[in-house]
Amino acid sequence: MKWRSRPIPAAELLAAATALVLPLLTCPAAACEKTVRWNEDPPFSMRGSADGELIGLNVELVRETLRRLGCSARWVEMPWARALAELEAGRLDILPGTLRLPERERFAYFSAPGPQSRNRLFVRADELRKWASLSRLADLRGSGFRLGAQLGVAYGPDYDELMRDPEFARSVHRTPSRRSLWLMVDAGRLDGVLVNEMTGRRELAQLGLQERIKDTGLVANHPTAAVAFSRKTIAPDFVARYNKAAEAMQQDGSQAAIVQRYAPGL
Structure with missing residues (x-):
């Protein structure tokens, strides 16, 4: 018995192609x-x-x-x-x-x-009065303030301008972990840290430091x-x-x- 090939109608070809492509389109x-x-x-x-x-x-x-x-x-x-x-x-x-x-x-x-939301400056509660006169980040220049910041995080033009001061830049402690920055502030090894306002309040509550470290209200301008x-x-x-x-x-x-x-x- 011999098998004979037959021309495949265009409609059958279209149906077969649709069956192959449709799953790709629907998933x-x-x-x-x-x-x-x-x-x-x-x-x-x-x-x-x-x-x-x-x-x-x-x-x-x-x-x-x-x-x-x-x-x-x-x-x-x-x-x-x-x-x-x-x-x-x-x-x-x-x-x-x-x-x-x-x-x-x-x-x-x-x-x-x-x-x-905004980046804000947090300090120890017992030093809030000491830094109450700060109205902008540039006021930290020449103050002896020891700032904590995260590696790789951009804090905006106010921070960048401040970091162009070599003396101040040497006093900034940068680390990948924000948790370690909070602990250093609490221990008095840093004066404060820049952090998103919502994140800061949540993390301080989780660490039980919400009464020991407070938001100064100073906002770091950023894009x-x-x-x-x-x-x-x-x-x-x-x-x-x-x-x-x-x-x-x-x-x-x-x-x-x-x-x-x-x-x-x-």
Whole structure:
């Protein structure tokens, strides 16, 4: 018995092609996974107390924005300085809560600015009166103030201007861990630390230091933070679509709902 080939009708070819392609179109999240940095940094990113699920202001905003683009997030825990290096190398796709600076634009695209809070100066409660006359960060120059700051974190133009003073810069203690900075302030080894106002209050409460270390009210001026995308792995078109999705979240109230969940009154 001989088998004879027959011409395949165009309709059958189209049906077969559709069967192969359709699963790819209907499962975009599986094909669109982005690595996103997180670190224990309440209220922006943290583990939920009940089940250990990753939650927080930045976590939920990025997760929902990516979902609207048909993408998912693979969360990677790492300290800030390393995250910047990984973003530049293309081993990290997305870094939330990043200041847009000229040196970072070499290796990163940036989203439109998101919800903002401020960096403030915290000192020991028993020294609040000593530093009460400070009205801006530049007033620390020549004061003998021993400041603590995180490695790799940008605090804005006021801080940068202050750090151009070699004498003051030598007195600044920089470390990857904010927890160690709080403990050094409490022990009297540092006079104060710059930190986001919401993060500072949460961390002090967790450490039981909320009565021993207080917010001076001095605000360090800084640019608005945004979401950074690695130029090596993310196309400009994706950033444009991310901005449109974020704008839609502003308009439908979902962004405000997330912000109020973690930062009431912001």
